Amino acid sequence: MTIESNSAGAIYTQSTGGRAGRPRLHAYLDIAIVVVVLVGTNLIAHFTTAWASIATVPIAAVVLLVLTRRRGLGWAELGLSPRHWRRGSLYALGAMGLVISVVAIGAALPLTRPFFMADRYATLSGALVASMIVIPLQTVIPEELAFRGVLHGTLDRVCSARGVFAAGSLMFGLWHIASSLGLTSGNKGLSSILGGGVIGQILGIAAAVVATAGAGMVFTxxxxxxxxxxxxxxxxxxxxxxxxxxxxxxxxxTIA
Incomplete structure (x- = not known):
């Protein structure tokens, strides 16, 4: 039997034969369960009722958290340890400052302004509700808890750092297929470049998967x-x- 330590500092045992392989087998089972729950959550959220689209992802994230805690994942493995809050906050401030600056520049430049003209954010009140309530509670926090928390923690027990980056980011990219089905039809900037119809929709989905997988790498x-x-x-x-x-x-x- 050998003793290993993952990137979060949690120590666990890995056996070399017979019954000794069970801990590693259980870790792979945990990954499979997390993936199945994420796939089911995505399908329910996007292809059932409006209420399901609102509640499914947050509920699934909490269920995954409770389940993996019962399976032995520590708070540090989930990215929720209080001892990392200060360091996390410093990185958070730097990341937010950089992105907000880039977004402001992009919205101000005539060349990139059309890419910000998404129909669903055509009103300031709607954008405020979305940015301050809907996006944090329905999307950002649940997705990060599920992907950079639960999925990351389970992958980290059996995969190398490269494996965690690759698998987690790929899953995050594929997660956005359903939400990208109407991407080009609702964005004037994208539709002018990728076109409309089925071809434009396919190109929009592919672009969204690549972009979100790349974002997943940065998040990871x-x-x-x-x-x-x-x-x-x-x-x-x-x-x-x-x-x-x-x-x-x-x-x-623009309208004014």
């Missing part, structure tokens, strides 16, 4: 670098929430 880096979910949550909100506010401002100033 922040999670591992800071040891806390605070940093990826902050960056995730800055990308979505600040983007929503910028879209509303662009719509308002």
């Amino acid at each position: 880096w922040l999670r591992r670098r800071s040891g806390s979910l605070i940093a990826p949550i902050a960056l995730h909100w800055a990308l979505n929430g600040a983007g929503a506010l910028a879209a509303a401002i662009v719509w308002h100033t």
